Amino acid sequence: MSQEPKSLEYEGYTGTVTYDAKCDYYTGEVEIDGRRYTYEGDTFEELQEDFEDIIDSIIAFDEMNDEE
Numbered sequence: 001m002s003q004e005p006k007s008l009e010y011e012g013y014t015g016t017v018t019y020d021a022k023c024d025y026y027t028g029e030v031e032i033d034g035r036r037y038t039y040e041g042d043t044f045e046e047l048q049e050d051f052e053d054i055i056d057s058i059i060a061f062d063e064m065n066d067e068e
Helices: 044-067
Strands: 007-010 013-016 018-020 025-032 035-041
Touching: 007 044, 025 044, 035 044
Parallel strands: none
Antiparallel strands: 007 013, 013 025, 018 025, 025 035
8 A cells, every 4th residue: 555645635625534454445534614524435546536526515515505
């Protein structure tokens, strides 16, 4: 396994990276506006993709609410 970062950054948000060697699985958390969101993946790349998808969804939701 290569040395992955201990955190992820995207669009100004920072999330954690946790690797479970026993399960060979990645998980992480990001807190936004007092709410905690979790993301996961079989690979580091999947973890990063899930993290970015969560952030993109939150940004899109906020933009949609701003238009109302």
